[in-house]
Amino acid sequence: xxxxxVEQTFPDGLTLSIDDEGAEFCLDVVSNNKLDxxxxxxxxxxxxxxxxxxxxxxxxPEAIRRAAQRSKLPVDRITEVRILDPYFxx
Numbered sequence: 001x002x003x004x005x006v007e008q009t010f011p012d013g014l015t016l017s018i019d020d021e022g023a024e025f026c027l028d029v030v031s032n033n034k035l036d037x038x039x040x041x042x043x044x045x046x047x048x049x050x051x052x053x054x055x056x057x058x059x060x061p062e063a064i065r066r067a068a069q070r071s072k073l074p075v076d077r078i079t080e081v082r083i084l085d086p087y088f089x090x
Contacts, residue, residue, distance in 0.1 A: 001057045003041075006064060007077040013049040032070040036063035055081075 016022050033040055036058070043054035058064045061078040068075045 001037075001039075001059060002080050003055065003057050003082070004061065004064060005079045005081045006054050006056060006068075006075060007079075008052045008054070008074045009076050010050050010052065010074065014045060014052055015049075029071045029073070033067045035070070036067045038063055038067045 016025060030040060033056070038056055038058040041055040041057065043052055045052045056064065058067075061080075064078055065075055
């Protein structure tokens with residue numbers, strides 16, 4: 001399955017609390033993703049929390065957009081990526 005880097009912008013900052021409410025939100029995102037075969041691998045968030053980048057496996061960019069729309073999450077850009085492992089010779 002293809003792997004993608006997804007860029008998101010949160011103009012007011014990402015407001016994800018580190019508590020039960022935040023955990024429930026993340027579980028909802030995972031459930032919404034599953035409907036389109038999208039697997040969220042991990043995310044990176046800038047210090048000001050206005051930009052986020054996440055890695056996911058998905059059948060297509062359209063599947064990512066549908067899943068994000070269900071979760072009411074922005075999608076600015078989707079780029080298909082490949083893994084480059086610096087230790088591949090070891």
